[in-house]
Every structure is written in structure tokens, then in C-alpha cells.
Amino acid sequence: MKIIVLAKQVPDTRNVGKDAMTEEGTINRSALSAVFNPDDMNALEQALRIKDANPDTEVSVLTMGPPRAEEIVREGMFRGADKGWLLTDRLFAGADTLATSYALATAIKKLGVPDIIIGGRQAIDGDTAQVGPQVAEKLSLPQVTYAEDVKVNGDVLTITRHIDTGVEVVEVPMPCVVTVTGSAPACRPRNARRTMAEKHCEVMQLSVNDIDGDEQQCGLSGSPTKVKAIQNIVFQAKEVKRLSADEEDIKSLITELQEKKII
Amino acid sequence: MNNIFVYCEIDGIDVSEVSFELLSKGRQLADTLGCELEAVVAGSGIKDYVERQILPFGVDVLHVFDAECLAPYTTLPHAEVLINLFRQEKPQVCLMGATVMGRDLGPRVSSALKSGLTADCTALEIGPHDDRKSGRHYENLLYQIRPAFGGNIIATIVNPDNRPQMATVRPGVMRKAEGDMSREDAKVVYHDVAEYVSPEACVVKVLKREVKKNGNNLGGAQVIVAGGFGVGSKENFEMLHTLAEMLHGEVGASRAAVDAGFCEHDRQIGQTGVTVHPKVYIACGISGQIQHIAGMQDSSIIISVNTDEEAPINAIADYVITGSVEDVLPKMMAALK
Numbered sequence: 001m002k003i004i005v006l007a008k009q010v011p012d013t014r015n016v017g018k019d020a021m022t023e024e025g026t027i028n029r030s031a032l033s034a035v036f037n038p039d040d041m042n043a044l045e046q047a048l049r050i051k052d053a054n055p056d057t058e059v060s061v062l063t064m065g066p067p068r069a070e071e072i073v074r075e076g077m078f079r080g081a082d083k084g085w086l087l088t089d090r091l092f093a094g095a096d097t098l099a100t101s102y103a104l105a106t107a108i109k110k111l112g113v114p115d116i117i118i119g120g121r122q123a124i125d126g127d128t129a130q131v132g133p134q135v136a137e138k139l140s141l142p143q144v145t146y147a148e149d150v151k152v153n154g155d156v157l158t159i160t161r162h163i164d165t166g167v168e169v170v171e172v173p174m175p176c177v178v179t180v181t182g183s184a185p186a187c188r189p190r191n192a193r194r195t196m197a198e199k200h201c202e203v204m205q206l207s208v209n210d211i212d213g214d215e216q217q218c219g220l221s222g223s224p225t226k227v228k229a230i231q232n233i234v235f236q237a238k239e240v241k242r243l244s245a246d247e248e249d250i251k252s253l254i255t256e257l258q259e260k261k262i263i
Numbered sequence: 264m265n266n267i268f269v270y271c272e273i274d275g276i277d278v279s280e281v282s283f284e285l286l287s288k289g290r291q292l293a294d295t296l297g298c299e300l301e302a303v304v305a306g307s308g309i310k311d312y313v314e315r316q317i318l319p320f321g322v323d324v325l326h327v328f329d330a331e332c333l334a335p336y337t338t339l340p341h342a343e344v345l346i347n348l349f350r351q352e353k354p355q356v357c358l359m360g361a362t363v364m365g366r367d368l369g370p371r372v373s374s375a376l377k378s379g380l381t382a383d384c385t386a387l388e389i390g391p392h393d394d395r396k397s398g399r400h401y402e403n404l405l406y407q408i409r410p411a412f413g414g415n416i417i418a419t420i421v422n423p424d425n426r427p428q429m430a431t432v433r434p435g436v437m438r439k440a441e442g443d444m445s446r447e448d449a450k451v452v453y454h455d456v457a458e459y460v461s462p463e464a465c466v467v468k469v470l471k472r473e474v475k476k477n478g479n480n481l482g483g484a485q486v487i488v489a490g491g492f493g494v495g496s497k498e499n500f501e502m503l504h505t506l507a508e509m510l511h512g513e514v515g516a517s518r519a520a521v522d523a524g525f526c527e528h529d530r531q532i533g534q535t536g537v538t539v540h541p542k543v544y545i546a547c548g549i550s551g552q553i554q555h556i557a558g559m560q561d562s563s564i565i566i567s568v569n570t571d572e573e574a575p576i577n578a579i580a581d582y583v584i585t586g587s588v589e590d591v592l593p594k595m596m597a598a599l600k
Contacts, residue, residue, distance in 0.1 A: 013412055101374060125412060127535055128382040130370035133338070137374035142466050143338055145367045158470070163363045165529065166474035170337070172467045183528065224379035224425035228392055228406065231417045240577065245586025247594050253566070253582060254598040262543055262564060263486060263510055 001057045001152070003047045004111075006104060006119030006135070007040040007076060009069040013124055034068065036075050039120025041187040043180040046150045047118055048080045048188065054152060058082050060114075064092055064103055070203040077198045078190040085111070089207040094220030097126070101134030102217045103208075110211040113139060115174045116157070121146060121181045129179070136177035143177045144170055148184045264352065266323070267293045268427065270345065270359040270368070271304040275334075276312040278304065280439065280482075281360035285432060286320035287440035288387060289358055295389045296403055298355070299323035305344050305456075307334035314451055321444035330456035332465045335472060336364055339464035342371040347459045349376055354427040356405050358387075361431035373429050379422035380429040381407035383534055385436055385557045392421050399423070405430065410534050410553045417553065435482050435538035435558075479513055479530060486512030487541045489532055489559070492519035493548020493569060494588050500525045502592045503547060509599050515539065517555045533558035547588045551576025568592070 011032035044061070051057040061076035061084035063069050073084030087107055095103065108117065117139075122129035129145070136143035148167070149160040161168045162181050172178075208218055216222060243249040257263045269289045271282040286302060293300040300321060304313045305328035317325055326348060332340050345368070349357070357372075359365040361383045373380035386408040392401040404421045405428040411418040422428040481487065488507040494500055500520070507514045516526035518533055532539055533555040544562035549555060551567075551574055559565075560579060567580035568591045577583045584591050 011412075096379065097370065098374060098377065098379065126382075128370075128380075129366045130373070130380060130382060133367060133370035134374035137342075137371045143367070143371065144467065145338075146363055163474065166472070168335075168469060168473075169471040170467050170469050224377065224422050225381060225407075225420050226394070226423060227418055228421045229419040230411075231419075240580055241582045243582060243584045245584060245591050245594070247597075250584065250591060250594045251598040253584075254595060257543070257564075 001050070001054055001116070002112075002114035003050060003057060003059045003116045003118060004108060004114045005040070005044050005047050005059060005061045005076060005081065006117065006131070007044065007061050007063050007072050008037045008120075008123045009034045009063065009065050009072045010037045010123050010125045034071070036072055037120055037123045039122055039180060039182050041120070042182055042184040043118045043120050043178075044076055044079060044081065045185055045187040046147070046178075046180055047116070050116070050150065050152055051080065060084055062104065062107060062111075063087065064095075064100060067205075070205075073203045074198065074201065075190075077201065078195040079188055080191060080194065083204070085204045085206055087206050087211070089218075091208045091215055091218050094223065095218065096223035096225045097128055097130035097134060098224060099218055099220075099222035101131050101138055102222055103211070103213060104131070105135045105138035106213045107206055107211045108135070108139060110206075113141075113175055116150075116176065116178060117141070118150070118178045118180060121179045132177055132179035139177070141176050142172050143179070144172050145179045147178050147180045150178055150180075265355045266299040266301050266352070267296070267356040267358070268301045268303060268349070268352070268354040270357065270365070271302050271313070271317055272360050272362060272364050273304060273306045273309060273313065276306070276309050278313055278316045279360065279362070279434075281362060281432070281434040282317075283320060283439045284434070284437040285358045285360065286317065286322065288432070288437040289356075290321040290440065290444065292356065292387065292389060292405070293323075296355070301326065301352070301354070303345065303348060304328070305333045305341055307331050310453065318445050318449050318451075319443045320440060321446060323446055323449060325449065325451045327451060327453050328456050328459065329453065330460070332460060333456065335469045337465070337467040337469065338367055338371055339467065340460045341368055342375070343460045343464050344456070345372045346375045348454075349427060357427040357429045359429075359431050361433045365431050369429060369431050376425075376427070378425040378427055378429055379420075380431070381409060381420045382431050384409045384430045384432050385534060387430060387432070392423060394423055404428070410557050433534065433536075433538055435540075481513050481515055481530065481532065481537045481539055484513040484539065484541050486510040486543045486545075487515050487532075487539055487559075487562070488512055488545045488547065489515035489517065489549060490520050490525065490547045490588070491517040491549030491555075492523055493550070494520060494525055495548070497525050499588060502588070502596075506545070506592055506596055509596060510543070512541070512543075515559075517549045517552070546576050546580070547592065549576055550574045551579070
């Protein structure tokens with residue numbers, strides 16, 4: 001069985017500086033520290049669990065990004081993936097979710113559609129949750145989103161989904177696309193032996209040409225959504241009453257709210 | 264042609280609240296644009312139940328798709344309904360809830376139609392746009408406004424050339440209109456589902472579904488005690504529960520607190536959580552990232568408890584108490600007794 005894990009290197013959005021955005025309103029990735037998108041880690045773990053249960057499974061990592069995003073592929077291999085590819089080309093830059101899914105789906109067609117394509121539900125830089133379903137549509141495959149547990153049962157997958165206020169168990173034939181939520185089991189740590197062995201391994205790079213992609217559908221030119229404006233956040237200052245943590249201050253606040261019948 | 268479409272989500276035969284909110288917003292946008300508001304609803308055994316729920320929101324045309332393969336919800340049949348309907352009707356705007364269902368369905372539809380989709384919008388407006396690169400001028404585009412980049416900025420997104428302009432909106436963000444706005448000449452169209460959905464679309468089988476009605480009432484709560492990373496631990500969060508109980512309110516949390524495991528996910532307030540409008544919002548140890556502010560800024564009175572005098576949330580607070588949660592909350596509870 002073959003599994004492709006879709007993973008993304010994302011800027012650490014918890015530490016964003018002023019130079020984080022370019023003038024065109026896209027993200028200036030070089031100004032930010034980069035991490036393995038958390039939900040994609042949960043997806044990798046599901047893939048590795050399937051490999052644990054079915055040892056002849058081959059798990060590959062596919063990512064798109066600038067050259068340094070090969071760290072993602074390598075990180076995946078340290079944790080148990082067999083190999084991986086990095087889609088990298090200036091023509092891929094500035095892609096919205098539609099152009100991203102076009103590139104990923106076109107690469108998957110070129111590499112051969114596996115039994116399972118699995119990725120995180122969403123990435124922490126955009127929080128859109130769109131790329132998984134869009135890749136599925138472009139490959140005409142069924143999709144299951146918000147997965148928490150994925151089990152192989154012959155030629156179908158039995159998947160437990162974490163939906164708003166409960167769970168749903170569905171059965172989907174392979175090949176298919178699955179997206180995994182952050183509430184699924186965390187990824188196993190690096191394997192020391194694999195980390196030593198794969199430390200300097202070469203990550204295969206793919207350009208638009210390598211995947212027979214249509215330039216017009218990649219990157220900024222393949223993106224229907226445009227950023228019209230970016231605003232920094234300026235809060236409207238209100239009239240603020242500042243209080244200390246003294247008992248009297250707190251007591252008088254509570255009394256004030258009670259007298260005004262607010263609480 | 265060129266109308267605004269709202270995909271109405273249903274649970275059994277009940278149309279969900281987020282759909283009413285979107286219909287209300289859709290009516291306003293349609294009036295601004297001078298076009299019609301159309302609604303789409305798909306399910307099983309819904310005919311004669313959904314019409315009276317949807318039409319009062321001022322819908323001009325309601326499209327009903329009623330067939331067994333459409334319930335319980337799975338992606339492909341619903342996607343085929345929308346994709347094929349939109350190919351005929353060519354909407355200019357399509358709105359859906361940023362729910363588990365809408366976030367599963369929206370991208371699939373947008374990919375098939377090669378249209379742009381903006382997730383989790385917090386505001387929708389109509390306006391012009393000049394494309395700097397091509398020099399073209401556009402009128403009456405949908406401004407899809409959302410916090411982006413972990414909530415550090417607010418972005419306005421437009422789709423100049425592709426239709427429909429698609430957006431998802433979280434429950435509670437738009438306000439549901441009051442009163443009956445039914446149109447006298449409203450039309451209801453009952454479609455033949457077989458013309459839209461192929462038999463191959465029904466490949467995903469739902470084996471089991473256990474959904475409890477929402478455990479909390481954050482959306483309707485009058486008082487909310489919310490905690491952030493500054494609460495420090497799951498144990499300290501218990502204090503928030505006690506205070507909320509005394510005030511007959513609910514407990515909420517910021518994303519940082521949920522990520523840290525202090526509080527369960529369904530209590531997350533913010534752009535990617537619940538949007539709330541309480542009378543009193545007590546923010547405990549919440550710094551106030553825009554992503555959180557987006558979900559609670561309409562609270563009538565905001566009380567911020569924070570050790571950091573300069574916490575961003577203090578700028579929108581009515582009362583700022585400088586102190587730690589462990590210190591201040593017990594004093595509040597004592598004052599209430």
C-alpha cells in the first residue's frame with residue numbers, strides 16, 4: 001500500500017514581526033521562523049500507524065514551499081516516512097488554496113495516485129482547511145475531513161470523524177483523501193537511528209516542468225483570490241477604568257455591577 | 264443569474280442557526296447589489312418543513328433537493344448538487360457556514376468551479392476594486408474580511424474575475440434578522456435530484472453518528488468568564504467555572520488556553536471558535552489576539568484581569584484589573600457572597 005502525507009512548513013504565527021508581510025500582501029516567509037504544521041504531524045502519525053499494522057506500506061511526504069521547506073520532508077523521514085518530495089519553483093509562489101491544490105494534485109498524478117492521501121485538517125498560517133478537499137476534487141477522489149482515527153479494512157478505510165459536538169464513523173473506498181484534526185493522537189518522536197541515517201539524505205525536488213504543470217494555474221496567476229488590503233490591528237481606545245487587585249477595588253466593582261443590575 | 268446564493272445547512276429537518284444568519288446577511292447584500300437572494304437546501308424528507316423556516320428571511324428563490332442519498336450529509340452528493348446548480352445559475356456570491364459541513368463542502372465546490380473561497384470571514388461588504396497589476400477597475404465586488412496570519416492582521420480578500428465569490432462565515436458572527444420578511448412572489452423549486460447527483464457520488468457510508476446537542480450555551484450566555492494562557496493551569500480554570508456558576512454564566516477560553524489543554528475545544532471563543540455577545544465578559548489572563556477579539560468584541564461590558572497592564576485586550580476593556588487570576592478571582596467570589 002502507498003500513502004502520501006501532505007505536509008506544510010508554516011511560519012510560527014505566534015511570533016510575527018512587522019516585516020512579516022510583503023507590499024503585495026503576501027507572506028514574507030524569510031522573516032519568520034518555520035515549523036512543521038501541527039495538524040500535518042497528526043496526519044503523519046496516522047500514516048505511520050497504518051504502516052505499523054501493514055509493514056509493506058510505503059509512506060511518502062509531499063510538500064510545497066521554498067527550498068528550506070525540505071526540512072519538512074526530512075523531519076517526516078526522521079519520524080518514520082520512507083521518502084519525500086519538495087515542490088519548489090518560483091512559479092509556485094504566492095499561491096492561494098486553489099493554486100496550491102492544483103500543484104499538489106498535478107504532482108500526485110505525475111508521481112502516481114497512492115491508496116491514501118492524508119494531510120492535516122488545516123494549517124496554522126491560514127486556518128482555511130481548504131487544500132485537502134480541493135486536492136480530492138482535482139483528483140476526483142472521495143474525501144473524509146476532520147478524521148481522528150483511520151483504520152484499513154480490506155479495500156476501504158473506516159474513519160472516526162470528530163464533528164462539532166460528537167463523532168461520526170464513516171467508511172470510504174480507497175483511493176481517497178483524508179484530513180486529520182489536531183485532536184488525533186500526537187506524532188511519535190524522531191527515531192534516533194533514522195535521524196542519524198537520513199540526516200544528509202537528498203530530498204527530491206520537483207519544479208512546475210517536472211510535474212507537467214500549467215504555469216497559468218500555479219502560484220499567484222492561478223489564484224482567484226487577491227489580497228485587496230491588509231490592516232494592522234488598531235484597537236479603538238475606550239474609556240477604561242483601571243483598578244488594582246485590592247479587595248476594596250474589586251468589591252466596589254462587583255457592587256457597581258450589581259447596582260446597575262448588570263449581574 | 265448573478266444572484267446571491269446561501270447554502271442552508273440542516274440537521275434532520277431543522278435549518279441551522281448559522282444559515283438564518285447568512286440569509287439575513289445575504290438579504291442585505293442582495294439589496295445593496297440590486298439582485299435576488301436564493302437559498303439551496305438539500306436533505307431527505309425535508310419538503311414541507313424547510314420552506315416555512317427559510318422563506319421568512321426574504322428569500323426570492325428557494326431550491327429544494329430532497330432525496331435519500333442527501334442525508335445523512337456526505338460530501339460528494341451535496342457537492343454535486345451545488346456544482347451543477349451553480350453551473351446553470353451562475354451566482355455572483357455564495358455563502359455558507361464555516362462549520363464542519365461548510366468547511367468540508369465549500370472547498371470541494373470552489374475547486375470544481377475554479378472560484379475563490381475565503382474561509383471564516385468576520386465581515387462581508389460590497390465595494391470597488393482596482394487591480395494594480397492589470398490596471399482593471401471592478402465595481403461591486405464582495406469584500407471578504409477576515410483576521411489572517413494567526414490573527415496578527417486583518418485582510419480584505421476579493422475575487423475579481425472568478426464566480427461565484429465564495430465565503431464561509433462562523434456561526435454567531437452575523438446577526439439573524441427579526442420579523443417576517445417573506446417575499447410575496449417567492450418561488451420554491453423542487454429539483455429532480457437524479458439530474459444533479461450521480462449514483463457514484465454515494466460512495467461514503469455513514470456507519471454511526473453520535474452527536475449530542477451542544478453541551479454549552481456560549482452563544483446565548485449573558486455572562487461569560489473566559490480564560491487565556493495566563494490562567495496557568497487546568498486546576499486554575501476550575502475557579503473560572505465556579506465564578507461562572509455564581510454569575511449564572513458560561514466559561515469560555517482563548518485558543519492558547521485550549522491548545523495548552525486547560526479547557527475543552529468547544530468552549531473556544533474567537534474567529535476559529537464561537538462568537539459571543541454577552542452583557543458581561545470577564546477576560547482572565549487573556550492577552551487579546553485579534554483572533555480572540557473578533558469573537559467577543561461586541562460584549563457590552565468587558566472586564567480584563569491581567570498581570571500585564573499593557574495587554575492588548577485592555578484597550579477594548581471597560582474595566583482593567585491589574586493582578587493575577589489566582590489573586591483576583593477569589594476576591595471577586597468573596598465580594599459576590
